[in-house]
Amino acid sequence: MNRILADTLIVTWRNLKRIPRIPELAIFAILQSIMFVVLFAFVFGGAIPLPGGGSYREYLMPGIFAQTIVFAAATTAIGMADDIHKGLLDRFRSLPMARTAVLSGRMASDVVYNAGILVVLMVSGFVVGWKLNTGIPELLAGIALLLLFAFAMSSIGVLLGLGVPSVEVAQQVGFTVLFPITFISNVFVPPSTLPDWLQPIAEWNPTSTLTAATRELWGNPNPFVGTGLPAEEPVLVTIVWAIVIIAITLPLGVRRYRNMSR
Amino acid sequence: MRAITAEGLVKVYRTRSSEVRALDGVDLEVEQGTVVGLLGPNGAGKTTAVRILATLLRPDAGRATVAGFDVVRQAQEVRSVIGLSGQYAAVDENLTGRENLWMFGRLYQLPSGESTRRAGELLEQFDLTDAGDRVVKTYSGGMRRRLDLASALIGRPRLLFLDEPTTGLDPRSRLGMWDVIRSLVREGVTLLLTTQYLEEADELADSIAVIDHGRIIARGTADELKSQVGGERIEVVVHDRADLPRAEEVLARDGSGQWTLDEHTRKLTVPATGGTAKLVEIVRDLDLAGVVIDDISLRRPTLDDVFLTLTGHGAEDDARETAGPGAAA
DSSP states (O other): OOOHHHHHHHHHHHHHHHHHHSHHHHHHHHHHHHHHIIIIIIIIIIGGTTTTOOOOOHHHHHHHHHHHHHHHHHHHHHHHHHHTTTTHHHHTTTTSSSTHHHHHHHHHHHHHHHHHHHHHHHHHHHTTOOOSSSSSHHHHHHHHHHHHHHHHHHHHHHHHHHSSSSSHHHHHHHHHHHHHHHHSSSSOGGGGGGGGGGGHHHHOHHHHHHHHHHHHHHHHOOOSSSSHHHOHHHHHHHHHHHHHHHHHHHHHHHHHHGGGGG | EEEEEEEEEEEEEOOOEEEEEEEEEEEEEEEEEEEEEEEOOOOHHEEEHHHHTTTSSOOOOOEEETTTEEEETTTTHHHHEEEEEESSOOOTTBBBBHHHHHHHHHHHHOOOOHHHHHHHHHHOOOOOOOOSSGGGGSOOOHHHHHHHHHHTTOOOOOOOEEEEETTTHHHHHHHHHHHHHHHHHHTTTTEEEEEEEEHHHHHHEEEOOOOOOEEEEEEEEEEHHHHHHEEEEEEEEEGGGGGHHHHHHHHHHSSSSOOEEEEETTTEEESSSSSSHHHHHHHHHHHHHHOOOEEEEEEEOOOOHHHHHSSSSOTTOOOOOOOOOTOOO
16 A cells, blocks of 8 residues: 555656646647637627626636546546557556556646646736635635545546547547537536527536536525536535546446556 | 566557457566567567556556566556656656656656656756756757656656667657667666567667567567577669679679668678678679669668568558557547
8 A cells, every 4th residue: 555655656656747847738738718718708708698697707617627637538548548659658567656646647747737827827827807706615625625626537537548549549539528518517607598409418518517616615606507416416416526536437447457468 | 587578469450440469478577677679660569568567558468477466466566666668758748857756756656856856866967957947848859768768767766768768759759769768778677578570679688579460470589589680781772774784693602691672772682690890891892794883882671671581572662551659548
């Protein structure tokens, strides 16, 4: 157990050490999120009326945070695929280290990385008009929920990164799958504006429940249609989503890692 | 105790459309403190064999032990006595050389202080002290390869696997790498080395196993293999195609085996004994026969010659894909 923890910390250290040395990655991740803020706050936002009123920018920012967190899956998958491609995974696997530390270290460092990105985005959010209408405990609870979800998305990323043939495929799969997931949701538009058949999907989409949960925690506009469970208990549903995702993808990822010697 | 034993190793790579028997019953024995060269062309199964012995890959059949530990059932014990360095320099290019070594030392379960000390020693030993605090991205190919080898040595392994340590290096870096490997061997490390170059196996290995199509087809010392192949080669490039029959006649008489002709380049090759004296004799006889030549040279037998003699085909005739990192994923 001790060895798992120690080796996880070393792998985490290594992954974090890389971030400032390839600043482009973090900068573009932040720029991408800021681009969405600018596009929707200033371009589309004026055309999107919120049922029940409220500030669109205040509505938008929690969605942007959630969208960024969902993309954690791509970050992890790309990192994993890159380690395979460069032969580093082979090096790790030839060492007498705790086997799973390669995965746990990757997930731990990606959560820290996403926490950093979140801080930058929150500051940007304050600049364009996002407000915290509740207190510090609610702020921290919302951040904790986002990071729990980042961990779940990283767990998907591990599974994905170990399964793709190259870094480029990891990027492609990440974006072609994650973009629709973050758009068919309440991130940018109220789900009531979607066609009827799409509404339940958007409501149960974990990106939506995560967004709704943070809006609720922070007192931001949260016009959710329906009286279903996701609308009434977004925090609870988000936690369940995260646990289910981790419970399914983490064992599969570990198995895929062990089967690399097949 | 033998450092490495392998019996009947089989590894089959299956894809949707094909099946490649990368290893087809490999037996291997390496005595403690010796250097064994696994010599073969691309795709012969060298890398697969090393990956199995280094616990990265499980064999489909057969068994192998390293330092007495079974590579499948006691993989973690094997990992704590081996070092592996491959043809792909597997170091983190966004860390410095020192950080790489420290990290691998820690993961080899060395205490932090010892890792730091060992990293310093190895940077010194591999002539990387000045570059030690630079990010690996800025290193040359030769420097990366040295760092990769240093990483394999961080835990003072008893047994070292080097998979094509000089493939892709320029001649000067190759000679430097040879010096480094020789000094390791002097310290008593047991070494299994794969290579495509007969010259390299000759320089470094006590004994050689020749591998082709996943099978060991010959073993012995470099001298034994070379005498099997028949000494040196003399190559003659004839100026005028019309002179070829007369040149062939001369080589048939002066050479010590059957000549071969490369039609395209008008190059005749013949095994020969007697070194430069023989070279002079052939030049004189060609001159007497009125054959004008563009070039003549004496060279040592190559892997190609070994393969021609042992298998009847050249080493590069049917090169297949080598299993690279992650190939089995």
